[in-house]
Amino acid sequence: GQQLNQSPQSMFIQEGEDVSMNCTSSSIFNTWLWYKQDPGEGPVLLIALYKAGELTSNGRLTAQFGITRKDSFLNISASIPSDVGIYFCAGQLNTGNQFYFGTGTSLTVIP
Amino acid sequence: NAGVTQTPKFQVLKTGQSMTLQCAQDMNHEYMSWYRQDPGMGLRLIHYSVGAGITDQGEVPNGYNVSRSTTEDFPLRLLSAAPSQTSVYFCASSPGVGRGYGYTFGSGTRLTVV
Numbered sequence: 001g002q003q004l005n006q007s008p009q010s011m012f013i014q015e016g017e018d019v020s021m022n023c024t025s026s027s028i029f030n031t032w033l034w035y036k037q038d039p040g041e042g043p044v045l046l047i048a049l050y051k052a053g054e055l056t057s058n059g060r061l062t063a064q065f066g067i068t069r070k071d072s073f074l075n076i077s078a079s080i081p082s083d084v085g086i087y088f089c090a091g092q093l094n095t096g097n098q099f100y101f102g103t104g105t106s107l108t109v110i111p
Numbered sequence: 112n113a114g115v116t117q118t119p120k121f122q123v124l125k126t127g128q129s130m131t132l133q134c135a136q137d138m139n140h141e142y143m144s145w146y147r148q149d150p151g152m153g154l155r156l157i158h159y160s161v162g163a164g165i166t167d168q169g170e171v172p173n174g175y176n177v178s179r180s181t182t183e184d185f186p187l188r189l190l191s192a193a194p195s196q197t198s199v200y201f202c203a204s205s206p207g208v209g210r211g212y213g214y215t216f217g218s219g220t221r222l223t224v225v
Contacts, residue, residue: 006153040218041218042115042201043154045214048213088154090154098144098156098159100156103152
């Protein structure tokens, strides 16, 4: 299967700080998705990206589809305690229907 | 609107036992899939279906069977449980296949095989 490397693996930040995380692949993807997973729940879709260079926002979240199409970035501004969870990237190849998921970034926000 | 419903939420099995994890969606989605989530491994695709009567293997299909007799249901069967199948299992669905369709996930089934 495809390897999607997410970094960092975990983050501990103070409430109010900004957060940046990224996802890289050796393959070219035509779609990137970002999900958030709360403890004990399934992942929930945050942002979808369909075009190289695309920048899309969802409230305090902003994600970008990398120009090389091999990476994607997620930023969270002014973090709050409810941002705690695991953030996953997922990429879709030009061929096939499946999404491949990264290993996740665990975010802890300290009040 | 319930979305994707998985049952049971928790299950303990003995090695060699068989069981079926249930998944149902009420959104009339064509595409359904099963993932397993293990620490440090992300989500790995087990099996998927692009419509009723059609199933295919994902990255880690060994030890699992699926069938899709209706659009709504996509059960996952463990034939002879092994400790390596201890994991959290997620069912996901989407309106179609291909570009532009993100997944809706269920809340997961936590399976322990002893």
